Amino acid sequence: MRENVRLVTRMQARDMSQTELAEQINDAVEQLTGRRGDASDRTVRRYVSGETRWPQSRQRVALEAVFGCTAEELGFTPRAKRAQGGAIVASDAQHPQEEPVHRRTFIAATTGTALAGMALPTVGTADVRRLRGELDALWLLDDQEGGGPALEGRALTLSEQAMSLQRNGSATQRVRGRLYGLAAAFTATAMWAAVDSRRLDRAQRHMESAITLAGLSGDGQVQHQTWRYAAMLADQRGRPADALAAAEAAMSTGAHRRDALYASLSHARLALSLPGTGDHRRALRALDRAADAFSRADGFESRPASMGFFTRGELSGLTGITYLRLRQPDQAECYMHRCLTALRPDQHRNRAYYMAHMALAQLEQGDLEQACTTAAAAVPPRGSVGTGRTPHLLQVFTTGLNMRAAGSAVANEWNERARTI
Template sequence: MPGTPNHALAAWMDKQQVDAGDLADLVNDALARLTGAEGKASERLVYRWLSGENQWPQGKYQQALVMVTGRSITDLGFVPRSGGTGGPAPREGRVKRRAFFTASTGTVLALAATAPAAARPTVGTSDVLRLHGELARLYAMDDEQGGTTVLENAALGLVEETRGLQQNGSATQKTRSRLYALAAAFTATAMWAAVDSRRLDDAQGHLNSAIHLAGLSGDGQVQHQIWRYAAMLADQRGRYADSVAAAEAAMNTRAHRTDPLYASLSHARLALSAASAGDQSRAVRAMTRAADAFGRAELARPRPASMDFYTLGELHGLTGITHYRLGHGENAEFHTHQALAALRPEQHRNRAYYTAQTALAQLQQGEAEQACATAATVISEPAATGRVSHLLGTFTASLTMRAPGAAITRAWTERVRTA
């Protein structure tokens, strides 16, 4: 008899972009490492776990699931029989998971160096999951430190590793598509780091490679990410028609059509591009559509780590920037304050960025003293580099233009000089 569907296991699979066949393969790989014998998990068994027909796997499958996921068996949504336990503790599971993926990858890379073409090592789901973990680590590094050359080089190193697996390993078509998607995402991360550091020529080179890899992957979520980045880069280079076209390309992806959260981000990006291009009516329409789509989104739905940044606070931030570009200083300040209030503690770069945007919005309203006080909280921050430093330069130029001989302008200029 069917039981209660296992939503926790389904959520983990969705987050990791793993289907039933993939999970069966991972469990069998783990069983082989645990017991030395080939595992016999099948797609049908995984479907029984998901449907709730099998609510408590056999002991060997429990151990394998903990090794693969790094979570306890009860955290995966399984219900103990009377007197049962939840399996290994989460920390023990995470240690086993790291060992499992490290061992799997080490074997592939070692064999790839010496194996003839007919005997190339198999690249599979465990490699894909490990690389997804590396991608999440890069996003966390960006949140904390912003776009740095360290982040860029780490991303490019992972591009080479991913392409090495693609070239030297034997893989199914599905795995190859996932590897192309990962290579595109790593390249896009390098591009983002270059943009954040205001090295726009380097960013353009990375973007060209990312577009090529995303096209080979056929992954609509990665393609959406790449076109968003393309819109942002074109905007920063003053190519506003290209920026609008790239934002429209993001809206043509499957991710935009099927997930309101992606649609919201597409519209928010289009609003920014349209505002830069001087199309006020289109920018306002896009802001409205971004808010409407966000309201329809299932925020708890598992998504790739590349979307973790897009919260209601981030929507407020992008809306605030759009209002600033349209000359709506009061609205811009309201939304950037909302963005700052919603940021997570580790988002140091975004906090510096939206604080600088708030200062610009205040200056746009003629509040020079308040604007300087706001900007002063950013000027000595470690995150005040790249785009943030560029914003502070824009602030200084705007202040000088608005009040060239004022005491507040002289004081601010001196503060910048000695910072």
């Protein structure tokens, strides 16, 4: 008795468990005969082990319908023919419980409209891997260049591709869950691109779709990503209560519970939302928990590329922003220095963003000349594709500077430069 390698290979290609195959066999029998089949995971286990070399006709034809190929191509071998009354017949004929007329009708149905209606394109792990590669490429592009219309448009196109496979293909439950997760991640990436370029109404529409898809996926990592982007969107829109609710939703996901790095990011986002609600003590506690969780995170654990940005430097930057919102600009500047020291040289977008926050911290401390020097370093190079958040911060800086030192030489010099931003 040898394992049916052909059947196992086709099941693996679809990421199909034995229970799932049994359910699809029963579905096929019901569609073809009007009565549901009785295959179980034990039935499939006998197929896989080689114990059953030639399934009975209903299940054999159902298997052919599920995989779109013959039973022989699935690794099954017809029973040996033997002589009987001078004639050569297949030993299949020794099973009188299969009514000949019903059997012929059943087999004929597989070549008619019933089987044709089932012949959907197969969607398997190869499709999931391809889309996952596209998602990783989008996250790398965001990390290097930031969000914008191009990133948003590409993400939405890929989300529609994932949903088209979901709607029009034959797939196992696990593959369908992964397709929902990919569609959610692509849509969340489009939401983030719109947030990063300050097109907040578009981001809001993407968020509503992403939350629905993430819920359907059952993927805790995708749900965490979607809720933290939702918290950032609410923050950008000046809605601290919504930002707090989204940050707390991220903390309810499986990713937060299972992975200390996700937990660290959850606590950091929670800390960012709390100053706006007036709960300063809870914000400080959240910062402590973020630091503690980060120290416990396994740096060698495999995670989606969307978490690649969250380094010790990024945590320092988020901590610095929180202290700035808590009206502790000296602490904020300290953490911004730590952040900028730890960022990779290629993280130009993040460097400009945190540089602008450090300029605001220096401005709050009254160090106007140093603040203007720092702000100048955050100005995107002429002709570059900058994101919307940093120019917005520089506008806030300009307003704050003129409130403090309107008409001064340092303010006039900065205003001249700000006109070109």
